[in-house]
Amino acid sequence: MAEHSHNRRSFLRGTGALGAAGAAAWAGIGGRTPAAARTGSSSGARPAPERVRRYAADAVKGKVYVGYQGWFAATGDGSPINTWTHWSKGSTPSPGNQTFELYPDVSAYPAGSLFRTGYAPLGNGKPATLFSSYSTAVIDQHFHWMQRYGMDGAALQRFGSDIVAVGQPRLEQRNDIQSKARDAAQKYGRGFYIEYDISGLNDTNLVATIQSDWTNTANGTLRLPDSPAYRPSSRCSTSTTRPLPSHRPRRTGR
Numbered sequence: 001m002a003e004h005s006h007n008r009r010s011f012l013r014g015t016g017a018l019g020a021a022g023a024a025a026w027a028g029i030g031g032r033t034p035a036a037a038r039t040g041s042s043s044g045a046r047p048a049p050e051r052v053r054r055y056a057a058d059a060v061k062g063k064v065y066v067g068y069q070g071w072f073a074a075t076g077d078g079s080p081i082n083t084w085t086h087w088s089k090g091s092t093p094s095p096g097n098q099t100f101e102l103y104p105d106v107s108a109y110p111a112g113s114l115f116r117t118g119y120a121p122l123g124n125g126k127p128a129t130l131f132s133s134y135s136t137a138v139i140d141q142h143f144h145w146m147q148r149y150g151m152d153g154a155a156l157q158r159f160g161s162d163i164v165a166v167g168q169p170r171l172e173q174r175n176d177i178q179s180k181a182r183d184a185a186q187k188y189g190r191g192f193y194i195e196y197d198i199s200g201l202n203d204t205n206l207v208a209t210i211q212s213d214w215t216n217t218a219n220g221t222l223r224l225p226d227s228p229a230y231r232p233s234s235r236c237s238t239s240t241t242r243p244l245p246s247h248r249p250r251r252t253g254r
Contacts, residue, residue, distance in 0.1 A: 059231040060193065066146065067195065068154035070133040070177040074115035077132035080169035080176070087117075087130050094118025106131055113137045134173065136180050143184035153191030153231060156181055156224075161200025163213040175222055182227050191231035194218055 073085035075092070087093045087100055094117065106114055106129060113135035119128035131138050146153065162174040185192045196210055218224050225232070 059191070060152075063152035063191070064150070065153050065155050065191070065193070066151055067157060068142070068181060068192075069157050070139070070174075070181065071159075072131065072133040073173065074130065074132045076115060077134050079132065079134035080172040082169075092116075092118045093130060103128075104130070108141055109135070110137050133177060139177065139180045140184050140187070143181070143188045143190050146190050147188040151190070153185060153193075153229070154181065155195040156192050157195045157197050158213065158218070159200060160196070160198045160206070160209065163196075163217070164200060164205065164209050171217075175217065178224065179222055182222075182224055182229060185229035186227060189229075191229055192224075192227075193231050194224065 071086045073079050073081055073083065074087070075083050083090055084092060088097050089099060091097060093100075097118070109131050113131050114129035115132060117128045117130055122128055133139070143154070145151075156178045158174060158178070162170050165171045181192060184190075194214075196213075198206060198210075201209055224230060
């Protein structure tokens, strides 16, 4: 069978079942307590985890949660990857060299979180700068806005292309940003949960990669579910995984 790479543009439409791979993934990580995930224990009947019992009624149902990617970076931002990311293709954003559609209002961010671009000065004469998602001040501002405007929290996205890169700067970057997001959620009384985006994974590594990341990193190293701001669903510990895509049909000759 051909190996299929998963991406966000090939997700199933509608509300079909996750399929065998999704079922296997949930069998491996769904419903585990944080302690069980860290120790790898999954056998035997047990009562619902304490945190699930506490939040099941009001954790995410009827709430407003925003998807939190945290994927912008800039050269000189002090991050593990330390290069322009998601604003452009690795070099200073400039006319014709950008991978974003709308220029953001960066006036709320401190100067130390902003980085010069190759664009002409703004209409007010100030230099054209962009923010880095790695900045603690930027993350703090985002959660402050959530509190101010009545948003309940954030779905912290863990991308397949990051979590498969064990030992590499891009995973370190992801982990650092989500640790800062956890701290900001606690500071502003917001909730968060984990969302796995399976972009960058394929049929052969999808289940094992998510299981390993959830057990060894989200629970083990970062201990995200131990935060008082963590909001699991009433069904499982790691709240959501983006729907699995269907396989593209084979082309046949006419």
